[in-house]
Amino acid sequence: MIPYKKVLDTMQPYKPGKPIEETKKEYGLTEVIKLASNENPYGYSPKVAEWLRSEAQLLQLYPDANATTLKETLANKNGIAPEQLIIGNGSDELISIISRSMLDETKHVLMATPTFPQYVHNAKVEGATFTEIPLKDGHHDYEEFLQAIQDNTSIIWICNPNNPTGNVLNSAELEAFIEEVPSDILIVLDEAYFEYIMAEDHVDSLEWLPKYENILILRTFSKAYGLASIRVGYGIGHPSMIEQFNKVRNPFNNNTMAHTIAKIAVEDEEFLQKSRKLNAEQRERFYTFAKEQGLNIYPSETNFVLIETKRDANELADELMKRGVIVRSGNLLGTPGYMRVTIGTEQQNDQFFEAFKQLL
Numbered sequence: 001m002i003p004y005k006k007v008l009d010t011m012q013p014y015k016p017g018k019p020i021e022e023t024k025k026e027y028g029l030t031e032v033i034k035l036a037s038n039e040n041p042y043g044y045s046p047k048v049a050e051w052l053r054s055e056a057q058l059l060q061l062y063p064d065a066n067a068t069t070l071k072e073t074l075a076n077k078n079g080i081a082p083e084q085l086i087i088g089n090g091s092d093e094l095i096s097i098i099s100r101s102m103l104d105e106t107k108h109v110l111m112a113t114p115t116f117p118q119y120v121h122n123a124k125v126e127g128a129t130f131t132e133i134p135l136k137d138g139h140h141d142y143e144e145f146l147q148a149i150q151d152n153t154s155i156i157w158i159c160n161p162n163n164p165t166g167n168v169l170n171s172a173e174l175e176a177f178i179e180e181v182p183s184d185i186l187i188v189l190d191e192a193y194f195e196y197i198m199a200e201d202h203v204d205s206l207e208w209l210p211k212y213e214n215i216l217i218l219r220t221f222s223k224a225y226g227l228a229s230i231r232v233g234y235g236i237g238h239p240s241m242i243e244q245f246n247k248v249r250n251p252f253n254n255n256t257m258a259h260t261i262a263k264i265a266v267e268d269e270e271f272l273q274k275s276r277k278l279n280a281e282q283r284e285r286f287y288t289f290a291k292e293q294g295l296n297i298y299p300s301e302t303n304f305v306l307i308e309t310k311r312d313a314n315e316l317a318d319e320l321m322k323r324g325v326i327v328r329s330g331n332l333l334g335t336p337g338y339m340r341v342t343i344g345t346e347q348q349n350d351q352f353f354e355a356f357k358q359l360l
Contacts, residue, residue, distance in 0.1 A: 007124050014121075017326055029324045033351055035342040036328040038163075038193075038304045040226030042275050042345070045268035048227075048261050063256040070259045073266050074234060078206055083239040086246060089253045091192055091220045091233035094245075096122055098155065098188060098216070098235075101248045103128040108150045111157040112140050114164055114334030116190060119157040128154070138165050138298055142177040149185070156181060159190045161197065164333040164340045166300030171203035178212055186241075187215045192233075193302040195224035195272060198280050202301075206236065213238045223303060224275050225265045230258040279303050282343045289353050293360060296338075304342045306335060313339050316359060323355040 017036040024032050043049075071082040088094035099122035103109065111119040113132035123130040133144045140158065149156075161168040178187055189205050205217050216237040222228040232254060235245070265271075286305045290297035296308040309316045309330070317329040317339060330338035341352065 005125070005127075007127065011121070011124060015332070017328060018321065020326070023321055023324075023326060027322050027324075032324045032326065033344060033348045034326045035344050035348065035352060036326045036340070037228070038223060038302070038340075038342045039228050040224060040275055040303065041342070041348060042226065042278060044226035045265045045271040047268045047271075048264050051260070051264055061256070063252050063254060063259060065251040067254060067259050070232075070263045070266075073263045077266055078236070080206065080209070080236060081239065084209070084236050084242060086235045086237075086242050086249065087254055087259075088233045088235065088249070090222060090231040091190065091218050092118055093231075093249075093253060094218055094233050094235050095119065095188075095190075097245050097248050098186070099123065099126050099128075101245055102154050102186065106152060107154040108152045109155045109157065110145055110148055110153060112159070112162065115157070115159045116163050116192075117333075119159075135162075135165065138162075138167050140169060140177075142173065142180075145177065146180055149182070153185055155186045155188060157188050157190065159192075161191075161193045161301045163192070163302070164304075164328075164330070164335055165298045165306050166193075166302045166304055167298055168197055168199055168202060168301035171201065171205075175203070175208060178208070178215065181214070183212075183214050185214060187212075188218060189215060190218045192218070192220045193223055194219055196276060196279055196303050197301045198276070199301055209236065209238070213241070216241060221262050221265060224272060224279075225262075226275070227261060227265060230261050232258050232262045278345075279343055282346060282349055285349055285353075286341070286343065289356075293357070304340050306330065306338050306340050309337055309339050310360065313337060319359050320352075320355055323358070325352050325355050327352075 020032045020034055067087040071085045074085055075082045095118045103123060103126035105127040107128040109123045109128055109130045111132055112135055120130055131148045133141055133148060181187055208215060216235050218235050220233040283300060287297060290307055298306040313329040313331045313336060317327050320327055328340040330336055333340060
């Protein structure tokens with residue numbers, strides 16, 4: 001028998017949501033809306049669509065392993081140097097690169113619970129120990145984090161806004177926490193939903209980079225930019241940190257088309273702002289619905305909400321699927337009694353509200 005890592009016996013592969021076509025076939029439906037994966041329901045930049053229709057690809061050539069043009073575009077947009085950027089095959093790969101670079105059986109990591117599960121997943125794969133700090137009223141409990149730091153703590157993962165709760169952390173409190181963390185511990189600020197944040201008191205963490213050399217910021221094109229299928233995420237940190245992570249990154253981890261599409265998307269600010277505005281408007285409808293139905297709902301600064309189910313979340317998700325609405329059961333996310341629902345278009349949300357009311 002081939003000897004795999006022992007820890008794999010305790011783990012399960014990622015379980016994706018059921019695809020739309022499979023759901024249609026299984027339940028005999030002609031229309032299904034997917035509100036489970038926090039994709040942008042408004043698609044992607046029309047400038048990207050125009051480019052895809054008009055450009056031929058030089059498929060015989062390897063992609064630029066440095067993603068030079070995309071890095072220059074992101075650097076100009078964010079007021080940073082290209083050397084501060086690492087490009088990944090989505091944020092998931094960057095989490096793996098960080099973990100592979102820093103963790104082994106002698107290291108320890110910290111993260112909240114519930115939060116994005118890939119932090120724990122990668123710690124297990126690398127053999128590191130980990131401590132999960134329960135959320136306090138939906139927020140990271142900084143005091144518990146500080147008390148849980150060990151001599152061998154290597155990474156602290158902070159998902160902001162947090163997935164699956166959707167809440168954004170208070171910037172002043174977060175910076176005060178960063179001040180308290182020893183400078184030899186990497187603090188990863190995973191900001192996959194950064195573009196959706198509307199809170200007026202939120203501070204862009206890029207402002208902290210000159211002051212704290214032990215923070216790394218992760219962002220992605222999968223959410224607000226509507227480009228989940230091209231798999232492009234990026235990390236921003238101190239050049240010396242980026243250099244180390246690039247030693248682990250596969251040289252051709254993104255393809256040429258993905259680089260170009262992401263560059264075009266960055267330059268289309270109009271589409272991004274439209275998505276932000278429509279998402280914020282529809283998010284308010286979820287708060288109104290929850291209040292009318294007497295359901296608890298977490299305040300969100302993302303394109304999803306975590307809403308109470310009043311019954312078993314798996315059972316409710318299955319019933320919604322039969323009615324052509326795919327959501328994510330909170331039982332799979334560490335939030336039993338709740339479900340995570342992507343904020344769709346007005347029509348999609350109408351369909352969800354109607355189906356949910358019938359089940360309530």
